[in-house]
Amino acid sequence: MSAPYSPKVLTANALLEGDVVYLAPDGGWTRRHDQALLITDAATAEVHLRDAAARVHEVVGAYLADAKPGPRGPEPLHFREVFRTRGPSNYHHGKQERA
């Protein structure tokens, strides 16, 4: 029996601004990790990844990142993904300044 699927969010960078975006439950893109769609099985993840790869005029470099459910919505697991939710640590630039 295979290991249980660890949940994921689908993330990419927006084509025009380069901002980090996440696939939302409505099929659009959100800038907020906690509003992302939490994907809980491999087959669905694969479908969304293929779909994102076809939306070349919207996003660049789509991939699946590990996430876990939290009180306000999905939370990132790896520190790289945590940084991507807010921006650099040396200036208050990027997403954190709009939060």
Add this chain to the structure above:
Amino acid sequence: MYRYSEFDADFVRNRVAQFRAQVERRIDGSLTEDEFKPLRLMNGLYLQLHAYMLRVAIPYGTLNSAQLRQLAMIAERWDRGYGHFTTRQNIQFNWPALRDVPDMLDALADVGMHAIQTSGNCIRNVTADHFAGASAGEVADPRPIAELIRQWSTDHPEFQFLPRKFKVAVTGHPDDRAVTAAHDIGLRLVRRDGMLGASVLVGGGLGRTPMIGKVLADFVPLADLLPYLEAVVAVYNLLGRRDNKYKARIKITVHETGIDEIRTQVEAEFAARKPLFSGVDQALLAAITAQFAPPDFAQEGSGDFAAAYGGDPVFRAFVDTNTAPHRSPDHVILSISLKAHGATPGDCTAAQMRRVADLAQRYAYDEIRVSHEQNLVLPHLPKRHLAAVHASLREAGLATANIGLVSDIIACPGMDYCALATARSIPVAQQIATHFEAMKLEQDIGPLKIKISGCINACGHHHVGHIGILGLDRAGVESYQITLGGDGGPDAMIGERAGPGFAYDQIVPAITRILTAYLALRHGPQETFLDAYRRVGIAPFKEALYGDGAAGQADAA
């Protein structure tokens, strides 16, 4: 300094126009990302962690005030009001929007600048000693050679798809401030029997397989240099591995083929190519060299310098730490630190760029340099203006007296910006700098080069840092490896790994233990960290890092 010819100007404008059309086609959906990516990389546009990043070349680190003001304008108009000077004498803008990039490139072209060949598997921006043309004891100014190589390599049809990127550095000074031994080709200008030529090093590089360059030719006369370089790159282009990205750099080719066999092939290739160089390159070099003629250095004494130096301890510390001897009496080379304690190494605001541009124009023959150590330089500053320049830099937050000291750290952007990074670099540099400033130990510790990379690609040159720090991802946690005893100078050395890595919040205490041990064991303040390390070896520092018995466990992790 070099001025674009009409051909250069047309070439750059055409490239911007092409890229503008490519961006439009990307945005309207005609081009996929797979199609667009190589095109944007050819023009210096990366997609990083949080945004696009535009990398602009500053060939051999030389700028005039108009160019630096234009970089300030670009930073304010299309970015976030600052730029980041890199370890390869480039400047990076961290927040451009895709639509704006063609306008940014046009604005660069207005002042003879571009982002061509700042990415991709081609010959990259040619770097040089940042004290070129100014330093006492120089054999020759390396910049005419660097400019000749830039012109020859730009859009060179044979070398647009090399196995991997290719970096060239040139020094004209025996001190080698250009880290030539860590480049694919390093050129060291030398004079033999009155004739100018270059010692050619090949196969140096850092990254995952750090290697010090080997001498391919002791002496290549200037007249043969371009065909000789073409022969080297041609041999690499054919022999270099294309099956494995991690084994594709020329350092691996040299390592696997052997330097003697490479030399034999290069000499055969050179013999075939040399007759094809009709002498045009030498005429071009002569014309370029004329454009790099040194300014007419005014000999007007040192004004009130001595009084200011004697009377103002802050000014004195600034002069002692940040100036270097100039070839002309009554002048100094002034390094302007972009490492204020707690600041991001290499970052410069638009206001600071304008301030430096104004000072260069008013006092220093309109010349500015960018160093690979991420500082700015006024290469020709009359001594009599030093006090005025210091006062002005102070107002702009640019008078930090720390060149070559513990807080003059070079650091790559790391995981705060870079998509390749495995850990952060910038906050580590910030914390080390503020820690030793608070301890007031900086002057006591003396000359020290700390270099930090946020991944194995080693943009922060950690292997050649006296203390090198490499940030890694160890099972989902940032971990920092320390190397000791590296050196990027004429007798370049790769540092030795001290042992297991340290967590993010343990790296400053670890560096503190190393430096406390150094202060305790050195033979007085005259013995620098590197000298002491060479005398005692790594063992006492391992002991300081890992405690009892650790010195015996070489490379446990």
